[in-house]
Amino acid sequence: MAAMASTNTPGDALPARRLPMPSRNPLPLSSGQESQVRELYHARVRGHCAAEIKLFAECAMGRTVTAPFKCRAQNRAMNTCMVAHATPAEQDAAREEWFATRMERAREREKREERRKEQEKFHREWWGLPIEDRDGEKGKDVVRRAERVGGFAARNDDGQLSKDRHR
Incomplete structure (x- = not known):
């Protein structure tokens, strides 16, 4: 193989060939x-x-x-x-x-995540979710419920008024 390092005896005039030096940052x-x-x-x-x-x-x-x-x-x-x-x-x-610059990028990611959480909190407060419903699955269920347009709620299959149209 021509690319592989060759060994030279002390009498050889040619220096040994080596592979080029890899990158200084070999981390994949x-x-x-x-x-x-x-x-x-x-x-x-x-x-x-x-x-x-x-x-x-x-x-x-x-x-x-x-x-x-x-x-x-x-x-x-x-x-x-x-x-x-x-x-x-x-x-x-x-x-x-x-x-x-990886530490700087990590700080930026943390700031973006903090901002996202603040916006989510503001959204929950804006829509008037009760404090106990603002977090967890119950709060997400309140957000998913359909709005009542025109003041009338949809009726279930049983004929009763329903607050949730998606169920």
């Missing part, structure tokens, strides 16, 4: 996490080439079919810049940045 991530790292990587590359992207966008503004022909030089400059900065080192830097 879920597909969602990998997509976040990829988005961060692409944003970093676009950040390096912002000037070239802006020139191409200005040239292509107002053009449709003719943009590839009229803006060929700007397109090549933009692509050259992006290819030059789209390196494994940049991927590693994006991954390191993702790991560095």
Whole structure:
């Protein structure tokens, strides 16, 4: 195998070949996490080439079919810049940045969950649910009940008035 490391005897002049060094962050991530790292990587590359992207966008503004022909030089400059900065080192830097900001993302998730709970509490108070019915299955059942429109409730199969149309 050519890719495998070979052993050399002391008399050989050629150095031993090795596999390339893997990423500095070899921890496997879920597909969602990998997509976040990829988005961060692409944003970093676009950040390096912002000037070239802006020139191409200005040239292509107002053009449709003719943009590839009229803006060929700007397109090549933009692509050259992006290819030059789209390196494994940049991927590693994006991954390191993702790991560095994971505590911040956890705090943001906690804030979003706290906000969701506050909104749910407000919703229950707004609709006038009694305090004992605001939490648990009983409170959810009150929320699910059908509204009475026009002041008349639906009748059951027995002919009695029913407060709940869904049962």
